[in-house]
Amino acid sequence: MPLPGTVRSLSVCGVLRSSVPGGGLVGVTKQHPKRIPLNHRQIAEILVVSLGIHEGLWRIYLGAGPVAGLMAKIDGLTRPSFLISVSEMGIMQVDTPEESSVDAAVVNPARSLALVQ
Numbered sequence: 001m002p003l004p005g006t007v008r009s010l011s012v013c014g015v016l017r018s019s020v021p022g023g024g025l026v027g028v029t030k031q032h033p034k035r036i037p038l039n040h041r042q043i044a045e046i047l048v049v050s051l052g053i054h055e056g057l058w059r060i061y062l063g064a065g066p067v068a069g070l071m072a073k074i075d076g077l078t079r080p081s082f083l084i085s086v087s088e089m090g091i092m093q094v095d096t097p098e099e100s101s102v103d104a105a106v107v108n109p110a111r112s113l114a115l116v117q
Helices: 012-019 040-050
Strands: 057-074 077-094
Touching: 040 057, 040 077
Parallel strands: none
Antiparallel strands: 057 077
């Protein structure tokens, strides 16, 4: 498991390729990219597997931050605006099962080394 506070750069295509049975990207080609809708649990599972996490309950989170300024053009006039931007996305460990959490021991069990005698 990565050390707390460390971030590993992930390629979305690499994560999806490793998460789809057979290693292919469903409905995606370089010439014709398509949307691949994923729910919260699927995103959490992909990240848990790709980060090599084998224990604990995990769910995704979004970090948000406000942005204000003169941005909106309405009737040809620039207007004061306020936006909420997504500043980061990731997974966080939770103590109790939630609707959108995944159990790392189930979705990415640790490989055991069996000793043959």
